[in-house]
């Protein structure tokens with residue numbers, strides 16, 4: 001049986017296609033994942049090294065002693081990055097070097113100044129971020145911070161505000177015109193807010209994130225709980241798909257649905273932060289919620305109503321200097337707000353995607369004003385409802401009972417500062433103490449009038 005010419009054409013073509021495919025598959029099997037970039041982030045308790053990869057890969061990690069070093073073996077990989085260029089200042093790493101191993105694998109060695117607790121995990125390609133291998137070096141000499149509440153007497157304690165600057169490190173957050181990055185803008189606002197909080201007696205502000213590194217969303221909540229925060233404020237400046245979107249807004253958690261399309265969109269974006277910033281293989285689902293049961297549900301309901309009340313005050317106060325996106329506190333399923341016992345709000349200081357607001361957010365003068373309006377809102381909430389045992393409650397109750405109060409001037413006090421502290425006017429202070437001018441001296445006793 002012979003073939004006709006026309007019958008031969010197809011198999012021949014097929015053969016060509018097949019041989020090409022085989023060649024491609026063989027090529028693919030040998031294709032190496034390349035390290036295309038390396039970044040370092042220093043957090044207070046660990047150092048994060050992020051390797052950008054051209055493709056996912058298998059890896060092994062182990063430590064060696066004498067001298068301390070970490071070895072990272074990557075299968076079928078190569079390195080295109082100049083490791084010697086990395087700035088290792090303030091990290092436990094002395095040097096990073098790499099070499100080929102078994103012809104096609106890559107070995108990366110980190111020479112260390114001291115022993116660390118290492119962990120590594122892969123982050124899948126997400127958005128414009130490539131596949132990444134994350135190596136965390138946890139400090140062994142953990143400086144455990146003295147818990148705030150231990151340093152305070154049980155009465156007249158400070159109201160503690162945890163201020164959380166969104167994003168950080170691997171996760172830049174939204175990016176505005178001229179490369180303005182949300183993570184930097186919100187850290188600046190947060191630092192300013194904490195500075196202002198700490199100037200007022202009866203309040204203590206604490207940054208959740210103090211520098212340019214990433215913290216997982218659940219960890220942020222836990223930091224607030226560890227310091228026994230009375231309020232958790234997460235600060236953001238986000239982008240929306242429409243550049244015309246503008247205005248500041250305040251969000252609280254919703255256990256049902258989102259109250260608007262923007263709320264839903266932003267919550268989804270904020271919750272993605274863990275995928276971009278990296279939380280080490282922890283799933284994004286909140287397992288603790290399932291285990292929490294009825295009690296958590298009750299306290300969550302209580303803290304949610306506080307969240308809405310304080311959120312409302314903050315929103316109104318911001319409305320005095322900024323356009324508002326919505327007149328009401330919006331609600332959506334923000335993971336960072338899921339603290340059952342700490343009232344929590346997320347403040348959108350504006351849209352970094354809106355050219356006019358980006359310009360504002362880039363200016364330190366505006367950021368100062370924004371921080372001040374946020375704090376004014378917070379104060380007006382706690383003035384109404386000071387927590388039991390707080391200094392503010394003590395001041396307020398004193399006023400209610402009409403007890404005569406006295407204040408002894410300390411170094412650095414000003415009449416206007418004292419007036420602010422006790423919620424009375426400078427004129428009333430002067431009148432009660434028969435002062436002719438604002439001059440006061442250390443040790444002087446002032447009568448505080450009831451306002």
Ligand SMILES: [Zn+2]
Pocket residue numbers: 166167173174182236237238270
């Ligand atoms: Zn954000």
